[in-house]
Amino acid sequence: MPFKYLLIATYGSLLFIYYCGTAVTVAADLSQKKSEFLPLASFLYANRDPMRVGWYNTSSMPLEKDFKTDAKRRVGSFFVQLKPRKNEGEYQLALRVLRDGSHQFLLIREFTNGNTLNHKRYLTIPFELLIGAIQGEALRSLFPNDHVEFGGWRHQVTYVWETTELLMKSFTRSGTQTRLQKEFMQGEEYTIPWKNLRSDLELEPLAVRDPLFIRKDKSGLRYAFYRIQSGDTLYSSVVIRFIGNIKHTARSQNASDLLVLNGLVDAHQLLPGQLIKIPLEWIRPEYLHQVPSIYRISKKTIIREKVGSPENQPSIENRRHKTGSYFRTQIISQR
Numbered sequence: 001m002p003f004k005y006l007l008i009a010t011y012g013s014l015l016f017i018y019y020c021g022t023a024v025t026v027a028a029d030l031s032q033k034k035s036e037f038l039p040l041a042s043f044l045y046a047n048r049d050p051m052r053v054g055w056y057n058t059s060s061m062p063l064e065k066d067f068k069t070d071a072k073r074r075v076g077s078f079f080v081q082l083k084p085r086k087n088e089g090e091y092q093l094a095l096r097v098l099r100d101g102s103h104q105f106l107l108i109r110e111f112t113n114g115n116t117l118n119h120k121r122y123l124t125i126p127f128e129l130l131i132g133a134i135q136g137e138a139l140r141s142l143f144p145n146d147h148v149e150f151g152g153w154r155h156q157v158t159y160v161w162e163t164t165e166l167l168m169k170s171f172t173r174s175g176t177q178t179r180l181q182k183e184f185m186q187g188e189e190y191t192i193p194w195k196n197l198r199s200d201l202e203l204e205p206l207a208v209r210d211p212l213f214i215r216k217d218k219s220g221l222r223y224a225f226y227r228i229q230s231g232d233t234l235y236s237s238v239v240i241r242f243i244g245n246i247k248h249t250a251r252s253q254n255a256s257d258l259l260v261l262n263g264l265v266d267a268h269q270l271l272p273g274q275l276i277k278i279p280l281e282w283i284r285p286e287y288l289h290q291v292p293s294i295y296r297i298s299k300k301t302i303i304r305e306k307v308g309s310p311e312n313q314p315s316i317e318n319r320r321h322k323t324g325s326y327f328r329t330q331i332i333s334q335r
Contacts, residue, residue, distance in 0.1 A: 038054045038055045038056070038057045039052045039053070039054035039081065040053060040054045040055060040142055040159075041053050041054075041138075041141035041142050041144075042141065043137050043138065043140070043141040045082075045133075045134055045137050045220055046216065046218070046219065046220030049082060049083070049085070049220075050082075050083065051080055051081065051082045051134070051137075051138070052080070052081040052082075052122065053078065053079070053080050053081075053127075053138035053139075053141055053142050054078070054079055054080075054081070055077070055078055055079070055159070055161065056077045056078075056079060057161075077126065077127065077128075078126075078127035078128075078138070078142070078166075078170065079124050079125065079126055079127055080124075080125055080127055080130055080134060080135075080138050081122040081123065081124050081125075082097065082122065082123055082125065082134075083119055083120065083121065083122055083123065084117045084118070084119050084123060085119060086119045087119075088117065088119065089117065090105045090106075090108040090109065090117065091105045093105075093108055093117065094107065094108055096219060097125070097130055097131060097134060098125075098129055098130065098131065099128075099129055099130060099131055099132075100129075104129070107129065108123075111123050111124060111125055127170070128169075131200070131221070132198065132199075132200025132201050132202065133200070133201075133202055133219075133220050133221050133222070134220070135170070135200075135201055136200075136201035136202045136203050137220075139170060139171070139201065139203070140203070142158075143155060143156065143158050144158075145158065148203075148204075148205055149191055151191060151193055151194070152191040152192045152193040152194050152196075152197065153171065153191070153192045153194075153197050153203050153204070154189060154190075154191055154192075155167065155171065155189065155190050155191075155192060156187065156188070156189045157184040157185060157186050157187060157188045157189075157190075158186065159186070160186060162184050163183070163184070164184075167190075167192075171192050171197060171198060171201070172192060172196045172197065172198060173196055173197070173198055173199075176196045199281070202221075202222050206222070206280065206288070207288075208224050208280075208283060208287055208288055209286075209287050209288075211226060211227065212224045212225065212226055212242065212278075212283070212287055213225055214280070215277075217277055222280060223277035223278060223279060223280065224242070224277070224278045224279075224280050224283050224287075225275050225276065225277050225278070226238055226242065226275070226276050226278065227273060227274070227275055227276075228270045228271065228272055228273065228274040228275075228276060229272060230272045232270060232272075233267070233268070233270070234255055234258060234259070234264075234267040234270060234276070235251065235255050235267065238255075238258065238276055238278070239251050239254045239255050239258070242278060242282075242283055242284060242287055243278070243282050243283070243284060244284045254282065255267060258276065258278065261277060261279075262276055262277060
């Protein structure tokens with residue numbers, strides 16, 4: 001009998017040690033996973049979808065272009081966490097949030113590790129794979145001090161890990177090069193000219209002339225809208241008037257694309273008051289109205305640039321300005 005009790009006690013002790021070890025391993029894995037993700041801000045996209053944006057603070061995340069290799073993601077990439085909508089499948093989610101839309105719906109399975117979508121749980125997606133409208137809202141939340149400035153988008157360095165490569169990749173058009181230094185100081189400000197800023201981020205203020213107006217659709221994307229009047233047709237009253245392609249084949253293609261975009265079946269059955277959305281990049285220049293005050297350089301800006309010249313700059317210690325209210329001004333531009 002004593003031997004039996006001893007055997008039970010020994011077996012119980014081994015089980016206790018095993019489960020304790022397993023718990024410690026799981027806790028360590030969770031701790032490591034949390035260290036890979038650093039959510040920094042939250043926002044509500046399209047007045048409906050709660051999202052979070054953050055930064056990978058380790059290099060252990062797989063590259064988005066090849067999820068099945070052992071390649072590692074470089075430190076400093078952004079991510080966005082979002083929740084699928086209720087009863088939303090992989091195809092619908094990819095169509096709604098990914099840049100390549102439904103063509104990349106298989107990536108959703110990579111993000112869920114093959115698990116079923118759960119509308120109550122956040123899904124982590126690499127920043128680069130998302131549509132520009134979501135990226136723009138994420139950047140606004142991540143950098144709350146950024147704003148519209150004369151001549152471009154004004155960015156203030158907020159985090160110690162910001163780099164030239166990160167800013168260029170996130171804000172500027174493909175092929176844009178920079179003259180900025182490799183390292184930044186927190187508090188420094190830089191202006192990204194409108195010509196270099198990615199238009200799909202929807203950070204640039206735009207306006208259109210009457211009778212057009214700008215509004216976001218249900219997906220959160222900006223479009224120009226026109227309200228159909230009595231006697232209007234899609235081809236003559238919308239395509240020719242606001243898009244204005246010279247070739248008939250191009251006009252016909254525009255009309256067909258508008259039918260699909262607006263969920264219409266017959267171009268001849270338009271009702272007065274019906275709204276037609278048109279991609280902003282299709283609108284003829286004469287119907288685009290740029291806000292003059294944000295496209296010209298003011299005297300105040302010129303003075304600030306002069307004060308920011310090397311001979312007038314304040315001394316810097318430990319890569320920080322002595323005067324907290326003063327920030328150097330430089331331009332992100334093409335060479």
